[in-house]
Amino acid sequence: MLYDNLLREAEHLGIDTYEKPMSPRNKGLYGDNIIWINKMIPTRVEKACALGEELGHHHTSYGDILDQSDVCARKQELRARQWAYWRLVPLTEIVRAYKARVSGRHEIAEFIGVTEAFLQDSIDRYREKYGLFVVLDKQYTVYLDPLGVAELFPES
Template structure:
């Protein structure tokens, strides 16, 4: 299970994880080697997506970035999300899903173990980063619409 794997990964980095009831609008927080996940989140799939972003903060952020009116904090937030997208929806997994004949976004999210909104955000970030497509090995990954084509040469 993805959530359990992320918990083990966090523990390997010395990060403690606690599920506590938090305010409804707060899904997760990271500070000083501790991640809090809102216990009220109903699925482990959503908890995995949130935990990945909080681990992204461990790997990419410094200091208190709660004030999102500061552009430096927004940049750190974006970096943590990108870390999570690349961790849970790596380009290679898009190719694996293609080989597994996954055909719908719902099935693709299931294949990866992420929520559909997280998958959509990852694809949008990749499109922002790479444009309409990118090349990975002998594959072209198109982001709009999402698809994979094998190059022959």
């Protein structure tokens, strides 16, 4: 379902998306408002993660960044991944999983619609940005290590 939503988002942005066989090391590529997703990726969940990152390139990258020995190219790659983390695994989705009584990384990843590795990478990035926890809307504390959510109750 997430993959289909991202495909619609790409179409809305005027981006053509194609699946084609690619080298196993390439999950996707973006250039000139075209996204190619590796047709050999076995699951739609993995394809959603790849498509999210390529949409991140649309929103954050410019020029040819294929040479990852270049510092600017690596920074743009990180920005695109970060965009995908924020878009596919917003902290509000972790709270929504908590409210649905979903527990464990595997189940949370399945609930959100991403791979467990993508969920972990997202959490790692959030931890780099916020530290061990972040408070959302003065209602929830999302703990990033270990992963968990605590509901805050208003003072009476």
